[in-house]
Amino acid sequence: MTEFEIEEEKREILRQYRKLLRHAKPFLKDDDAKIIKKAFKMSQEAHKNMRRRSGEPYIFHPLAVAQICVEEIGLGTTSIISALLHDVVEDTEMEIEDIERHFGKKVARIIDGLTKISGVFDYGTSQQAENFRKMLLTLSDDVRVILVKLADRLHNMRTLDSMPRHKQLRVSSETIYLYAPLAHRLGLYSIKSELEDLFLKYSEPVKYAEIVDKINASKAPRDRFVRNFINPIQKELSKRDLKFTIKGRPKSIYSIWNKMTSQEIGFEKVYDLFAIRIILDLPPEMEKAGCWQVYSVVTDYYQPNPDRLRDWISTPKSNGYESLHTTVMSKTGTWVEVQIRTKRMDEIAEKGYAAHWKYKESDQSSTESGLEIWISKVREILERENASAIEFVDDFKHSLFNEEIFVFTPKGELKKLPGGASALDFAFEIHSEIGARCIGAKVNQKLVPINHKLKTGDQVEILTSNKQKPNEGWLSFVITSKGRTRIKDELKEQKKSAASEGREIVKRKLKQAKLELNSENLDKLLNRFNLKSALDFYYLVGKGKIDPKDIKKIKSNSEKPRKSIQQTYSDIESFQRTIKEVTGEKRDQLLIGEDMDIVQYSLAPCCNPIPGDDVFGFVSTHEGIKIHRINCPNATELLSKHGHRVVKAKWTSQSEVSFLAGLKIRGTDRVGMMNDVTKIISSELKVNMRSIAIESENGIFDGSIQLYVQNTKHLEMLTKKLENIEGVEEVARFDIH
Numbered sequence: 001m002t003e004f005e006i007e008e009e010k011r012e013i014l015r016q017y018r019k020l021l022r023h024a025k026p027f028l029k030d031d032d033a034k035i036i037k038k039a040f041k042m043s044q045e046a047h048k049n050m051r052r053r054s055g056e057p058y059i060f061h062p063l064a065v066a067q068i069c070v071e072e073i074g075l076g077t078t079s080i081i082s083a084l085l086h087d088v089v090e091d092t093e094m095e096i097e098d099i100e101r102h103f104g105k106k107v108a109r110i111i112d113g114l115t116k117i118s119g120v121f122d123y124g125t126s127q128q129a130e131n132f133r134k135m136l137l138t139l140s141d142d143v144r145v146i147l148v149k150l151a152d153r154l155h156n157m158r159t160l161d162s163m164p165r166h167k168q169l170r171v172s173s174e175t176i177y178l179y180a181p182l183a184h185r186l187g188l189y190s191i192k193s194e195l196e197d198l199f200l201k202y203s204e205p206v207k208y209a210e211i212v213d214k215i216n217a218s219k220a221p222r223d224r225f226v227r228n229f230i231n232p233i234q235k236e237l238s239k240r241d242l243k244f245t246i247k248g249r250p251k252s253i254y255s256i257w258n259k260m261t262s263q264e265i266g267f268e269k270v271y272d273l274f275a276i277r278i279i280l281d282l283p284p285e286m287e288k289a290g291c292w293q294v295y296s297v298v299t300d301y302y303q304p305n306p307d308r309l310r311d312w313i314s315t316p317k318s319n320g321y322e323s324l325h326t327t328v329m330s331k332t333g334t335w336v337e338v339q340i341r342t343k344r345m346d347e348i349a350e351k352g353y354a355a356h357w358k359y360k361e362s363d364q365s366s367t368e369s370g371l372e373i374w375i376s377k378v379r380e381i382l383e384r385e386n387a388s389a390i391e392f393v394d395d396f397k398h399s400l401f402n403e404e405i406f407v408f409t410p411k412g413e414l415k416k417l418p419g420g421a422s423a424l425d426f427a428f429e430i431h432s433e434i435g436a437r438c439i440g441a442k443v444n445q446k447l448v449p450i451n452h453k454l455k456t457g458d459q460v461e462i463l464t465s466n467k468q469k470p471n472e473g474w475l476s477f478v479i480t481s482k483g484r485t486r487i488k489d490e491l492k493e494q495k496k497s498a499a500s501e502g503r504e505i506v507k508r509k510l511k512q513a514k515l516e517l518n519s520e521n522l523d524k525l526l527n528r529f530n531l532k533s534a535l536d537f538y539y540l541v542g543k544g545k546i547d548p549k550d551i552k553k554i555k556s557n558s559e560k561p562r563k564s565i566q567q568t569y570s571d572i573e574s575f576q577r578t579i580k581e582v583t584g585e586k587r588d589q590l591l592i593g594e595d596m597d598i599v600q601y602s603l604a605p606c607c608n609p610i611p612g613d614d615v616f617g618f619v620s621t622h623e624g625i626k627i628h629r630i631n632c633p634n635a636t637e638l639l640s641k642h643g644h645r646v647v648k649a650k651w652t653s654q655s656e657v658s659f660l661a662g663l664k665i666r667g668t669d670r671v672g673m674m675n676d677v678t679k680i681i682s683s684e685l686k687v688n689m690r691s692i693a694i695e696s697e698n699g700i701f702d703g704s705i706q707l708y709v710q711n712t713k714h715l716e717m718l719t720k721k722l723e724n725i726e727g728v729e730e731v732a733r734f735d736i737h
């Protein structure tokens with residue numbers, strides 16, 4: 001490098017620095033400029049011997065990141081200092097303590113956060129997920145960490161050219177996976193679309209270049225079109241003395257590419273290549289009326305598509321986005337999207353979080369914004385530490401969904417949920433305990449099951465029961481992080497408690513065989529049942545999936561192959577033999593409840609018998625004895641064709657156990673009918689419902705309920721009570737399949 005080149009470099013660094021100060025100037029207070037200078041000098045000194053891969057001095061990078069923070073995100077002094085110093089702890093000799101000494105706790109914490117989330121990891125690895133989780137943890141600390149990180153990532157993406165190909169792919173895939181959705185969620189639209197475009201540039205270079213070329217080639221006719229389109233609107237708005245600007249905004253390259261690939265169409269077929277944006281300059285109190293006035297003008301000239309009206313002014317998106325969108329038919333027969341908003345809304349849309357704050361400070365009356373609610377929600381999820389990092393990221397990605405629906409509580413309070421959310425999601429949204437106890441919901445006065453998908457405008461009332469408990473199946477239709485985390489926590493708890501019961505059983509069984517529960521015996525048991533963890537083993541015992549009787553068998557040592565029950569019983573004789581061997585008595589009847597330890601049996605899922613039912617046992621080839629009801633639809637065949645495999649069976653005392661039964665209710669519908677039904681079931685009789693589905697048509701009410709009862713007496717009592725409800729005509733048991 002020549003002396004001249006070095007001098008030129010120094011001058012360029014100073015130019016960049018001055019540009020930064022110029023942009024920051026309007027909001028600098030007291031000593032701010034001095035402190036920024038100090039940070040700049042310190043960063044320059046720390047990085048003085050480092051160059052970026054492109055060959056330029058390293059200091060250009062922190063300067064550029066700081067510039068993005070100011071110019072494109074609208075951040076202030078603390079962020080500028082943090083951006084200038086964001087890589088010094090990671091890459092140089094400087095320590096976090098040095099930062100704190102010079103710039104105070106706030107800056108030190110931000111840089112500490114940034115240092116912890118540095119590095120790039122491959123998508124889908126737990127390391128990357130952990131990294132991401134850490135990053136989100138900083139949200140609860142200071143959201144500026146994420147904003148500076150986004151600025152850092154944006155600059156790295158802008159300068160990705162000098163990186164080797166494999167690094168380009170890694171960095172850009174991480175960008176599209178995490179950073180672009182995060183930018184979107186924080187309302188940073190311009191950064192989000194630039195990140196997406198850059199992702200495409202490196203992941204699909206040929207397609208990217210193709211689209212860029214075509215956009216450029218179609219520019220002249222497009223500009224002409226926009227001019228013709230806005231001409232009458234412009235005139236009319238000027239007449240009304242409104243201050244405004246109109247832009248024809250091209251869609252991002254990435255969104256065009258997305259449309260082309262998802263709809264398998266060519267560039268020419270993407271009709272909405274651009275949107276018209278009308279930005280008004282109005283004081284806050286006139287914003288809404290002003291925007292609708294413009295809407296009225298636009299639709300005087302062009303016919304709107306009624307399905308495409310979006311009013312995010314009355315109900316802003318939860319990332320703070322406000323705007324009025326309509327799609328209208330142009331004179332040449334193409335649909336054109338028109339976005340109407342004020343300067344304030346536009347700045348929030350482009351710059352997101354920071355701009356939002358700027359306006360909020362001047363407006364004390366504004367309520368908690370959607371974004372803040374979101375951040376506090378993220379915080380809530382993060383505070384539960386037991387979810388694995390990958391699980392967490394997957395759940396979290398759900399909450400980054402673009403689409404949102406707006407639904408209402410019975411009192412008319414608005415709740416925002418991701419598109420595809422179920423009634424149960426709504427219940428969790430209200431309160432995690434309400435979610436955990438939810439048995440159904442009324443949507444627009446109509447009873448629906450908990451997995452019912454909600455739509456915008458639905459009014460939802462949640463029905464709960466104290467006996468309800470979350471189960472695994474819920475995870476297939478709960479999509480909000482809050483709900484999923486709560487369900488998973490609960491399942492873990494349930495597993496733990498089943499396992500601790502199982503452990504007691506194991507201990508008892510070993511004691512009967514004069515063995516101790518020590519690690520040696522535990523190993524033998526795990527071996528025998530081919531399991532890896534003690535928790536799994538205890539859990540299976542606790543759940544009754546492992547026959548406790550088999551536990552003792554480790555005494556008679558493991559050389560003997562395990563005789564499984566399924567092999568033991570092929571007919572009724574072998575059953576009687578075993579009963580005699582174990583109990584010493586001669587009987588041909590299975591005592592349900594008492595013989596649990598002796599033979600393997602289960603209740604047949606085709607008729608779900610409950611205590612009190614007339615039943616028989618059927619020796620199945622693989623799953624031990626199945627208990628069927630005498631009036632089971634399969635009974636005739638089993639009894640007639642396979643008589644030799646039928647075992648008499650009788651219920652013995654069963655306490656504290658619940659059995660699944662189904663009830664059908666028919667009657668004439670009336671207001672409050674459903675309430676009366678659920679009240680009797682869950683409050684009065686304290687019965688736990690598994691599911692409830694009701695249809696009401698032409699005044700006829702037709703419902704089926706699955707619930708847990710103790711025995712037939714219990715079920716009869718319930719049936720009587722339900723029959724007594726006004727309007728109910730028939731209550732009958734049905735088989736659950």
Ligand code: MN
Pocket residue numbers: 061086087152
């Ligand atoms: Mn950096």
